[in-house]
Amino acid sequence: MVKFPSEEWVKEYMAKLNSNASYEDAAKGWEGAMTFVVQKDAAFDRDAYIYLDLYHGKCRDAKFSLAESDLPVPEYKYSGPYSNWRKLINKEIDPIQGLLTGKFKLQGSMMKVMRFTKAAKEMVNTTTIVQTEF
Amino acid sequence: MWFFRSPEIVFGEDSLSFISSLDMKKAVIVTDRHLLRTDLPGQVRRALPQGTESVVLGDVSEEPPLSEMTSHLEQIREFSPDWFIAVGGGSAMDTTKILFALYERPDLSVYDITPLVKLGLRKKSRLLAVPTTSGTGAECTWAAVLSVEGEGRKHELASPEILPDYAILDPALVMSLPPEQTRNTASDALAHAVEAYGSAWRNPFSDAFAEKAMELVSGSIIGVISEPGNVDLRNRVHIGASMAGLAFSNSQIGLVHALGHALGARFHTPHGKAVALFLPHVVEFNYASCPERYDRLNRIVPAEYRGARLSTSLENILAAMGQARCGREAGISENEFLPNLDDLVSKASESTGMVTNPKDASSADLRSLLIKAYAEGGL
Numbered sequence: 001m002v003k004f005p006s007e008e009w010v011k012e013y014m015a016k017l018n019s020n021a022s023y024e025d026a027a028k029g030w031e032g033a034m035t036f037v038v039q040k041d042a043a044f045d046r047d048a049y050i051y052l053d054l055y056h057g058k059c060r061d062a063k064f065s066l067a068e069s070d071l072p073v074p075e076y077k078y079s080g081p082y083s084n085w086r087k088l089i090n091k092e093i094d095p096i097q098g099l100l101t102g103k104f105k106l107q108g109s110m111m112k113v114m115r116f117t118k119a120a121k122e123m124v125n126t127t128t129i130v131q132t133e134f
Numbered sequence: 135m136w137f138f139r140s141p142e143i144v145f146g147e148d149s150l151s152f153i154s155s156l157d158m159k160k161a162v163i164v165t166d167r168h169l170l171r172t173d174l175p176g177q178v179r180r181a182l183p184q185g186t187e188s189v190v191l192g193d194v195s196e197e198p199p200l201s202e203m204t205s206h207l208e209q210i211r212e213f214s215p216d217w218f219i220a221v222g223g224g225s226a227m228d229t230t231k232i233l234f235a236l237y238e239r240p241d242l243s244v245y246d247i248t249p250l251v252k253l254g255l256r257k258k259s260r261l262l263a264v265p266t267t268s269g270t271g272a273e274c275t276w277a278a279v280l281s282v283e284g285e286g287r288k289h290e291l292a293s294p295e296i297l298p299d300y301a302i303l304d305p306a307l308v309m310s311l312p313p314e315q316t317r318n319t320a321s322d323a324l325a326h327a328v329e330a331y332g333s334a335w336r337n338p339f340s341d342a343f344a345e346k347a348m349e350l351v352s353g354s355i356i357g358v359i360s361e362p363g364n365v366d367l368r369n370r371v372h373i374g375a376s377m378a379g380l381a382f383s384n385s386q387i388g389l390v391h392a393l394g395h396a397l398g399a400r401f402h403t404p405h406g407k408a409v410a411l412f413l414p415h416v417v418e419f420n421y422a423s424c425p426e427r428y429d430r431l432n433r434i435v436p437a438e439y440r441g442a443r444l445s446t447s448l449e450n451i452l453a454a455m456g457q458a459r460c461g462r463e464a465g466i467s468e469n470e471f472l473p474n475l476d477d478l479v480s481k482a483s484e485s486t487g488m489v490t491n492p493k494d495a496s497s498a499d500l501r502s503l504l505i506k507a508y509a510e511g512g513l
Binding site: 021022025026029094096097099100101105106109110111114115116117118121 | 135136137243245246248249250251289290334335480483484485486488489494496497
């Protein structure tokens with residue numbers, strides 16, 4: 001079990017993502033980094049950032065930081081309060097429905113990402129297979 | 135948390151006259167080339183409130199590209215309408231939705247029309263849809279399909295803000311729908327009901343509309359084809375098609391549309407014909423993921439067409455409608471199909487239908503479904 005969010009969790013997530021054949025298939029045309037932003041709320045007292053360098057169905061690098069300025073600028077940000085991340089990882093929220101109901105926000109070019117919705121879903125689904133503690 | 139969204143729907147005989155009760159000063163009527171040769175746009179124009187100024191934009195082609203869709207934007211801005219009225223099938227309605235959004239927000243890119251962007255529309259105008267086909271459901275949906283020039287791609291746009299304010303379902307407007315369009319659009323309606331019912335985002339509201347849509351469309355479409363002048367049957371299919379639109383708009387499409395859009399964009403196959411090719415095969419592919427649901431939907435199919443499984447029942451209905459059974463029959467040659475197979479897989483995999491289909495599909499699955507739909511006996 002690894003604690004979310006943390007450096008250990010990010011390394012475990014990267015390993016799971018790189019062994020997810022469905023993600024690799026769906027994201028084989030994708031080039032661009034994404035940062036998961038875990039926003040502080042009543043259950044978690046600081047913001048946290050998970051930067052993922054994604055290229056052709058693989059995650060080439062992953063970094064964790066409590067300061068956004070420590071990380072490269074991503075092409076996309078997927079942001080939500082800590083408590084919603086916990087629900088997402090516990091499969092209590094569908095990642096795309098989470099966006100449509102305002103529980104998460106996505107920043108970046110919509111034109112590109114709308115062609116990779118399955119890859120986006122697989123990325124978020126991969127969070128659910130990391131053995132996570134909160 | 136989820137939503138059910140719908141326009142205000144006016145239906146039944148003489149429902150077109152409802153338009154005269156609206157507060158309307160300047161209306162843009164968007165219609166397609168074929169309809170301009172009929173009296174249907176004229177009927178809508180005559181139904182406008184007295185004193186309403188109107189402009190008819192009548193050159194929407196089938197599945198138009200963006201440049202064609204937006205060629206009249208400057209003219210529209212100068213006219214400054216307070217209503218947009220879509221008269222036609224899916225292409226006219228989707229064009230109108232996009233024109234409405236870009237008129238309201240000139241600063242927008244068409245690709246901002248996603249559910250993830252708050253558009254802030256309806257500051258200047260409102261949107262009314264009058265379908266003259268029975269199948270696309272576009273009058274009741276938050277979606278608009280955009281053909282991308284030079285890419286052989288259909289981009290699926292969606293926003294709750296491009297959902298029409300009103301949908302007028304007057305059966306008089308579909309009485310002269312030609313047999314080929316009747317068949318294709320009804321096939322689309324069946325696909326909407328089935329995909330909504332199996333969708334990963336299905337909900338009690340979409341279920342109710344999908345079940346009733348299946349009853350109305352499957353129970354009446356063969357009668358419409360043999361007796362096209364029967365108003366009652368036309369009305370049932372017309373309402374059923376809109377209900378199927380409400381069902382999928384509130385739950386989402388699946389692989390049938392992912393594959394149908396890819397095929398249609400590449401070979402210019404009419405949308406309803408394209409989805410019909412995939413519908414039985416995708417239902418069979420999905421069956422193990424939602425057997426009870428498909429069995430329940432199957433029990434709604436009229437007994438004379440009902441098979442042991444929903445996929446067989448759909449094959450029976452599509453055959454009775456005279457629909458093409460495979461891509462070959464739909465006029466796509468093997469010389470065209472095979473070299474495009476990889477691209478079709480790639481384009482289908484970009485569809486939002488990939489995430490809401492009841493069963494995950496890999497590229498290999500998409501390829502297999504494309505081949506089955508192209509040539510049932512194998513290549």
